[in-house]
Amino acid sequence: MKPEKQALTTTSRAPKPASAGGSHSALAAELTRLLGPRRVLSNLSERLNYRYDAIQFGATPLAVVLPESTQDVITAVRAARAAGVPIVGRGAASGLSGGAAPLEPGLVISFTRMTRLSIHPERREATAQAGVVTLAVSEAARPHGLIYPPDPASLRTSTIGGNLAENAGGPLCFKYGVSGDYVRALEFVDADGGVHHLTRDAFDLAGLLIGSEGTLGLITEATLRLIPPPRFTRTLMAHFPEVGACAEAVSRAIAAGAVPSKLEFMDRACTNAVEDYLHLGLPREAEAVLLVDTDGEDLDTVQDELRLVEAACLEAGGTVRRAATDEEGAALWRARRSVSPALGRIRPQRMNEDIVVPRSALPEVVREIRALGDASPFPVVQFGHIGDGNLHPNILFDPRREDPHAVHDLAHRIALVAIRHGGVLSGEHGIGSMKREFMTDAVDPETLGALRRVKRALDPHGALNPGKILPLEEAPHAHP
């Protein structure tokens, strides 16, 4: 089996730890000398824990650095470059594409202790080091009458650095945009240990770093835009006897002029997995559940928008329930946030897709994926930010009983559905190692060549997060 294939399909099969380095590699010794023992992990028991993200296990690193400042990052990068080993940046490792899982033994820089955060209400800005937990930004900003809108499902765990590396979205992204839309400035450390401060003017180099999954540089700090929270929010849940009908309702609502703040969908398997966990009284029989928030400064407008969505849902054959209280609305959103990990209750492992398709194609795409799932031996579930056309079809499997190659094959066919309808491979979770083989289907050779030239310009030795995003140049087309 080729190594890249193995990385793609064996999502949790942990490579055996003994393979990587002794208990004290030369690199670990040098880093300890430079940074002190508190900031460097060199024992096997410590390093073992820095080889995975929320989807995949990779290689055990030779050493792990827990920097407390940008200077520590620079020191670590220079030491790793001198030792000629690859460097993988890591936040809370809640990512879903293998982005933070090292594909080969090297240095992992884990940002969880870089948690300095300051709020500047007069500029409506927050300055956050890479390890600041996403939710902490809004919590710190709220007393000043401000919030930080990007709200990935993992917001209680994930870090700003990781969010920016993956350009994470979240339910609010339909109306408010994704993480990258809130970045005013970035500090990053390059592959040689140089530090840079970027704004969004001239060449938007910050924009290039965002979503580059740690392959172009290590984001150490960001200046983030804050906004006042909307005064009113209303929540509605609709359920449908068929998944395509749910997508139709979304298309109709948006065509009618509604701009909901959140438009989220989950199919029957998701609803049931969450219901098993939270017991919220969700409609277990429905094939699709749609969750919608409308928000704004003016209650009448908020209510009008909710009515437009309600009408669209009813026209598409749905049953609508409005959340009577804020608590009821909060419970429904907790349900949505729990979908991803709750799927572990169905099968221990999963291949997670992150496709985005034009909204007009949504009904057809969800139906085609449903049909692919029904024809396969695997449970295939769908959920996602349907307002953005961002769907997360997940193939659930048990690697002890089921063939990972068949999973990979099905994942590829699902990706091709998206591409055929004018979609892309990733909305928010990144390409990582999970989907990099599909890049040759999604991106034309000239564009891939441009991406490779950018990578070479910023990381000439290929030291930063190798094996992610860009397929091997000689890799054959997996499905001609």
Added chain:
Amino acid sequence: MNNDIPVQALGGQGEIMAHAVDACVHCGFCLPACPTYALLGDEMDSPRGRIVLMKEVLEGQLPLMDAAPHLDRCLGCQACVTACPSGVPYGELITAFRGWSEPQRDRSVFDRAKRWAILKALPAPKVFSVAARAGQFAKPLAPALPAALRGPLDLLPERVPALQPSPAFTPSQGPRRGRVAFLVGCAQQALAPNFNAATLRVLSRNGIEVVIPEGQGCCGAAALHTGAREEALKLVRANLNAFQPEEFDAILSNAAGCGAGLKEYPAVLHGESDEARARAFAAKVMDISEYLNALLQSGDLAPPMPARRPLNVAYHDACHLAHAQGVRAAPRALLRAIPGVSVLEVPEGDLCCGSAGTYNLEQPELAGQLGQRKAQNILSTTPDLIASGNIGCHTQIQSHVRRQGSPVPVMHTIEVLDLAYRGEL
């Protein structure tokens, strides 16, 4: 999480461990819930990290002693269980793992002596009481003593009360509405005898007859959670013999740690001959607050007298109530049932106070940091009174609240209710 744990060779406890590892999807949702992750910010001291370490040790890929420092730092608070959307029974995993690994560990003579002393003294109220009184006199010497001795002395109250044996039978006042068995607990008999006295008064006042079955002993949680499985099994079986579940409406505990321990019996005996008995027993176990709240909800709770003045009560969720037993609403509802009482929510309420059984003795530094953080969080609500439902939290919180110079009283939830019944709140 995929694994090669040799379940066959490990037996019933192996099944429990492998099931928990299987269920973990390493999503990381547990990280922000974990007190040691909050303090240390590294993956090995998080629940997800510990699950991976236990898996590697069980698979034979990692020497036990390499993983041990990180596993020992786990408080067993189970906040991660509450946070986990995949339903990983982490508490069962770490308990089973400690039971499996302890016999293989190489501990210093001092360490072994300390653990032996703790496990002998804790379940024996008379011994514990004598030790506590001796400790009381040693308290002024604390600054000169080694850290291992300073920790426990710091936690002792200024005055260790006299032991008050509880009556074997307490009749109901008025017509009998229920009959319960009661576990008296160990350390709390020596440190806070009023917890039990108040519990008996409150139950009796509500028409509940209370039996304290002879032959009962320590619930076994302390032994179990420190890996002394053989010791724990003796205690568990003694209690299964002492309590006849079919004779009672419920088996009550007023210490969150003990109640959680009793509810764990089926997992402890998984795959063994007494498993069915353990299930029948555990099915009857309730925390005192759950039982009384059921009366409250059905309109049968004797109404408490109003507090003399409006009282802000900061309620602290004991981990073994909130996370291990899922009991959060009941104690709050009981406090709110007292006219004039408002219940305050504590910031970072889900974070352990650092007491966690024997943690104070084994990890004094981390326990101290958590205790200080908890006391600060509680005091930030400016309460008139602090209530909780566990003796371990009680001593820890009292000690750290006093250290911060606050005179606010710390009570068991049932003591508050008892005072209200007597018109003294």
